[in-house]
Amino acid sequence: MKARVTVMLKAGVLDVQGEAVRHALGTLGFAGVTGVRQGKVIELDLAETDASAAEDAVKTMCEKLLANTVIESYRVEIL
Amino acid sequence: MKAAVVTFPGSNCDRDLALAFERAGFEVARVWHKDSALPAGTDVVGVPGGFSFGDYLRCGAIAAQSPIAAAVQAHAARGGYVLGICNGFQVLTEMRLLPGALMRNAGLKFACKTVELKVASTASAFTQAYGKNQSIRVPIAHHDGNYTIDADGLKQLQDEDRIALTYVQNPNGSAANIAGVLSQTPPVGGMVPHPERANDPILGGNDGAGLFAGLMGGMALA
Numbered sequence: 001m002k003a004r005v006t007v008m009l010k011a012g013v014l015d016v017q018g019e020a021v022r023h024a025l026g027t028l029g030f031a032g033v034t035g036v037r038q039g040k041v042i043e044l045d046l047a048e049t050d051a052s053a054a055e056d057a058v059k060t061m062c063e064k065l066l067a068n069t070v071i072e073s074y075r076v077e078i079l
Numbered sequence: 080m081k082a083a084v085v086t087f088p089g090s091n092c093d094r095d096l097a098l099a100f101e102r103a104g105f106e107v108a109r110v111w112h113k114d115s116a117l118p119a120g121t122d123v124v125g126v127p128g129g130f131s132f133g134d135y136l137r138c139g140a141i142a143a144q145s146p147i148a149a150a151v152q153a154h155a156a157r158g159g160y161v162l163g164i165c166n167g168f169q170v171l172t173e174m175r176l177l178p179g180a181l182m183r184n185a186g187l188k189f190a191c192k193t194v195e196l197k198v199a200s201t202a203s204a205f206t207q208a209y210g211k212n213q214s215i216r217v218p219i220a221h222h223d224g225n226y227t228i229d230a231d232g233l234k235q236l237q238d239e240d241r242i243a244l245t246y247v248q249n250p251n252g253s254a255a256n257i258a259g260v261l262s263q264t265p266p267v268g269g270m271v272p273h274p275e276r277a278n279d280p281i282l283g284g285n286d287g288a289g290l291f292a293g294l295m296g297g298m299a300l301a
């Protein structure tokens with residue numbers, strides 16, 4: 001079973017790297033990009049075969065390590 | 080008084096930190112990240128700067144889960160002193176021993192220079208050797224020193240006099256110019272600038288030495 005975790009900065013936390021990317025896109029001539037938020041995707045291979053148990057386990061992993069919940073939010077997809 | 084300085088893969092300034100503690104009169108032990116216990120009788124733990132575990136995932140995130148981290152948590156829970164510098168500060172926020180988080184510098188550039196700091200609080204052992212609002216010059220060297228905290232958390236830090244050090248000119252976008260903060264309880268301090276690199280006049284100044292002297296004095300009284 002595979003899981004995909006998407007970690008993003010929380011709304012309201014200034015994403016300085018995303019802002020730099022937005023600026024660079026403007027420089028390249030891509031007008032109308034009004035916002036860029038940069039995050040990360042983490043793919044996990046799991047021995048677990050039960051989707052619900054896998055989701056619970058991955059959420060615990062997010063809370064303990066994969067995301068810093070002070071500044072980041074996360075989304076878990078079981079694939 | 081006994082100090083323990085932790086070394087992770089990718090730490091730097093750990094030897095400088097050990098020397099700074101020694102010069103202030105501490106007996107210093109060096110601790111490896113795979114150790115699961117601190118030396119008996121450790122009074123203060125120093126978590127040094129650097130790029131622990133290559134800054135993988137997030138700065139300090141992997142180090143905060145290493146075997147020694149549990150011992151540092153237990154030391155703090157007992158009321159033991161912990162000082163985190165630069166990457167060490169990041170590790171302590173990842174361990175939730177200190178509030179907030181350290182994000183990429185607002186200018187996106189690695190900031191490496193000597194800066195002027197203001198001692199905003201002298202209420203703790205960490206800064207008691209300085210005068211209130213005293214200006215000190217200490218080097219910075221970081222890519223992720225942009226201290227971030229929500230409005231409620233910032234107000235709490237201000238109300239409880241837990242902002243120890245601020246930048247006179249903000250080099251990284253840090254909230255409220257914060258360069259160093261204190262925990263509510265037990266005594267844990269974290270700072271982005273490097274006091275251990277300002278510990279000898281022949282290396283450009285010794286304004287950082289007061290931090291270690293203050294810790295020694297404050298802990299001797301405790």
